[in-house]
Structures are given as C-alpha cells and as structure tokens.
Amino acid sequence: MAVYEIMFAAEKLEDQIGVLIDKHYPHLQDFTIRLIMAPKAWKRSGRVVLAQARAGSVRERVLFGVHGWIEIAEDIWEADPPVLSLELQEAILDHELSHFEVKETLVEDVLRLATVPHDIEDFLGVIQRHGLYREELQALGVVVQGALPLEEKPA
Numbered sequence: 181m182a183v184y185e186i187m188f189a190a191e192k193l194e195d196q197i198g199v200l201i202d203k204h205y206p207h208l209q210d211f212t213i214r215l216i217m218a219p220k221a222w223k224r225s226g227r228v229v230l231a232q233a234r235a236g237s238v239r240e241r242v243l244f245g246v247h248g249w250i251e252i253a254e255d256i257w258e259a260d261p262p263v264l265s266l267e268l269q270e271a272i273l274d275h276e277l278s279h280f281e282v283k284e285t286l287v288e289d290v291l292r293l294a295t296v297p298h299d300i301e302d303f304l305g306v307i308q309r310h311g312l313y314r315e316e317l318q319a320l321g322v323v324v325q326g327a328l329p330l331e332e333k334p335a
Contacts, residue, residue, distance in 0.1 A: 191215075193252070193273070200274055207282050211247040211293055221253035230256050230264075231272050233279035235293040248293045250276045 193215050201208050221228050231252045240246050250273070256263050264272070283294040300320050312318045 196270065196273055197250070197277070200270070200277055204274065205277050205280070208277065208280055208293075210291075211280075211282075212245055213248040213250060213277075213280070213293075214244075214246050216249055216251045217254040217257070218251050220255045229253065231276050233276040233295060235280065235295045241292070248280050248295075 197213065197215065201213075221230055223229065231250060234249045234251070236244075236246045236248050240249075257269065279295050279297075280293045281296045282291055284290070285292055300316055302314075302317060307313075307317065312321045
C-alpha cells in the first residue's frame with residue numbers, strides 16, 4: 181500500500197475520533213492525535229491486537245506536531261466484507277482514546293500526553309474463584325450490571 185493510501189485510510193477515521201473527543205475527552209481537544217494504519221493485526225501475549233495507543237515522543241511533537249498516535253490494524257478495520265460493525269469500531273477507538281492522559285512536564289510547564297494502562301487488570305479464572313476481591317473489580321461489577329451488550333445499545 182502506498183503512503184498516500186495509508187494516510188487516506190487513517191484520515192477517514194479522524195472525524196470519528198473528533199466526535200469521540202468532543203463528546204467524552206474534552207481534555208484532549210488541544211492535542212494532535214494521528215492515526216496510522218498497520219497492514220495487519222498483530223499479536224501480543226498470544227492475543228490479536230486490533231489497535232493500540234501511544235503518546236508521542238518529544239521528537240515527534242517538535243518535528244511533526246503530533247502528541248499521540250493510534251495504530252489500527254487495516255486488514256481487520258477495512259475488511260470486505262466488514263469484520264467489525266461501526267459500533268464496535270467506535271468502541272475500539274473510544275478504548276484507545278482512554279489510554280491518553282494529560283501530564284505537565286517539568287521543563288517549561290508544557291502539557292503533554294502520556295499513555296496510561298487499563299483501569300482493570302486481572303484473570304477471569306481468579307475472579308471466578310475469588311469473586312470481585314479488589315475495589316476496582318467491585319466498581320467494574322457495578323458498571324457491568326448496568327451495561328447492555330453492544331447489539332442492544334440504544335442509538
């Protein structure tokens with residue numbers, strides 16, 4: 181795939197990202213987050229990765245004006261016939277934006293983006309054996325009880 185095609189594919193998603201930022205992430209409005217289309221999905225720890233977020237380096241901020249990146253697996257995202265519904269694509273983009281946090285640097289009081297880990301990390305087997313044994317798992321349980329499956333979400 182040519183570079184311009186990669187840029188075009190990513191640009192198609194920038195409107196979707198903009199809507200999510202305006203709605204849920206107003207603290208990111210002053211930052212430039214670029215999308216990169218990776219040719220294929222990749223694996224990490226044996227799991228298929230469809231997208232990943234990364235804060236930009238100082239060099240990337242200075243040279244390109246980019247504060248953060250979201251890399252998306254093009255073979256899954258642009259599959260024909262579609263593999264992901266529009267709702268699932270939005271959920272994945274929302275997830276990746278959740279990884280960005282605004283931090284103040286020690287030098288010149290400049291704001292930058294940092295990448296933060298997931299709120300919850302555990303194993304299903306441990307939760308099955310011990311229940312919601314940590315405070316963040318208990319908070320997750322409350323959220324899950326009120327959540328509808330993606331297919332049943334109101335428009």
